Amino acid sequence: MTEPNHPLRAGQYIRQPAGYRAFVPAPLPPDPPIKLQGELQALLSQADRALGRLDGSIQTLPHPDLFVAMYVRKEAVLSSQIEGTQSSLQDVLAAEARVFSPDQPGDVNEVFNYVRAMNYGLERLRDLPVSVRLIREIHTELLAGVRGQHLTPGELRTSQNWIGPAGCTLAEATFVPPPPHEVPQALSDLEAFLHADTPLPLLVKIGLAHAQFETIHPFLDGNGRIGRLLITFLLCEKEVLLKPVLYLSYYFKRYRSQYYDHLQAVRDHGAWEQWLAFFLRGVFEVSQQATYTARRILMLREQHRQIITAQLGRAAGNGHRVLEYLYQHPIVSVTEVQELIGTTYPAANHLVMRLVEQGILHEFTGQKRNRRFIYRDYTNLFHDEPQEARNENGS
Missing domain, CATH: 1.10.10.10 (Winged helix-like DNA-binding domain superfamily/Winged helix DNA-binding domain)
Incomplete structure (x- = not known):
């Protein structure tokens, strides 16, 4: 058995026939198990309570569906901005109202697609659990007709991708996800984990799943946005939130470098507890903000x-x-x-x-x-x- 924060705890780098090293993740849950104690246990309790207050606050709004659309737009804008789009919330609202301006960013349709993918996924959850099939369908919606549409929307990649500074080569990459032949099994393992009956608290399970999905990076484009949508879908599927009002991308964008550093530390050092602490702080902080917004809407x-x-x-x-x-x-x-x-x-x-x-x-x-x-x-x-x-x- 490996020790906490041992490099092999999250998976291992394996040299490929072409000479580069790609990371192949170990199936979840981590081994040895997550140590839910001390600060991490306190953060979990704090995040759980804040999320409960948020759900209650939304339910007190008259006709809550009227207001949810703005929460969804905000999450769409922020998640898309993490991936480099320039459109603001004002740009999105203006484009929806068909107010055309020469200064309007050309990437506003990417935000529209995020909103459509969110709504499509929530509708599909009535008939289909969070699964590889659902993820692929959402990916198709996300990339339809926008940047990345030529990168096989809805299809798992059949070539190697990598993460790093713009224009970097495979040899210069910060991180190389698993080779394409490993992707179907890695996703299958993730789906099995999502539906397994485990004693892990739901927020811990969701935090682990998000990090694992980003590590697998199963598509040629759109992995970050799909991974963040996955958080919302899991919260709504389990009815922790009855409405998609947790715009966690606000936190990930605000602490972008720490977000990426924590994900990489999981791969390199098996630092699952440190990632989960970061994730739970985000759930707590954004739940408070979204609850505060709900109260201000009522006022x-x-x-x-x-x-x-x-x-x-x-x-x-x-x-x-x-x-x-x-x-x-x-x-x-x-x-x-x-x-x-x-x-x-x-x-x-x-x-x-x-x-x-x-x-x-x-x-x-x-x-x-x-x-x-x-x-x-x-x-x-x-x-x-x-x-x-x-x-x-x-x-």
Whole structure:
């Protein structure tokens, strides 16, 4: 039996016929077993409690599905940014609302694909467990029609890939995943681990699975995004979260170098406990932030409902309908509002102008025609959270 943090604990580097060394992971769970004690046990308890509070907070939101779309967009933006995309949340919302700008990044469709892959996977979980089959289907959705579409979407790689600085060769790589003939078995072992009846706590199991997937790197492109989607799917499949509101990519992006260093330390030194501590801190921190955001949504909604009731008179009913619509579509045109409330264009325009006067909507194109209005107070909640979110509950 190997000792904790022994190099062979996570797998081993094996020289290939072409002369390079590739890493072949050992099946999960690690041997010797994870030592859940001391700081790691405390972090697990902390993360479990924070995740429970987050799930409860989302359930207290009226019509939670209205708000989940923004959490999903945020995760999509951040996960895609880790892989080099430039699109911001504002870019994504503007593109959805068909606000075209010469400054709009060309990679916004990659973020759209992430959102579509997330929603597709969650829908498929009703009929299909998290599995190699599901992962391949999601990969197809992720790469359809965007950068990487020529790299066999949905198909396991049949050639060697490697990780390192842009433009580096195989010989210069920071990490070389398993050779292609090892990939099917490694994924099969991972799937068996996911569905095995083990005493490991779920968050520990998910942390191990994410790291293992990134080590296997089974596709020619999109492995990081699929690996992060896997976290969400496992949390929702096990109903730890009823809605996909844990944007863990915020934490991975913020501590990007540590994220990659911990994954590499698992491969090189079998440092599973150190990786899990990092992962659980992320679950705790982001759960707190997302819970704080949910509370601020409730406060904002109540504040603006009161303003509409007090200031819009007979138009208050339609004002409330528009407000609810804005939580799912934070950028609107007068024509959209007209279709929503079923009135004339002048009446819809008058209502929008009154919402502008009350500071609820803001016109942001500066144009006389094709104007678009943003619910900025709401979208601002999904930018980087203020310090208060990280300081609550003694963090």
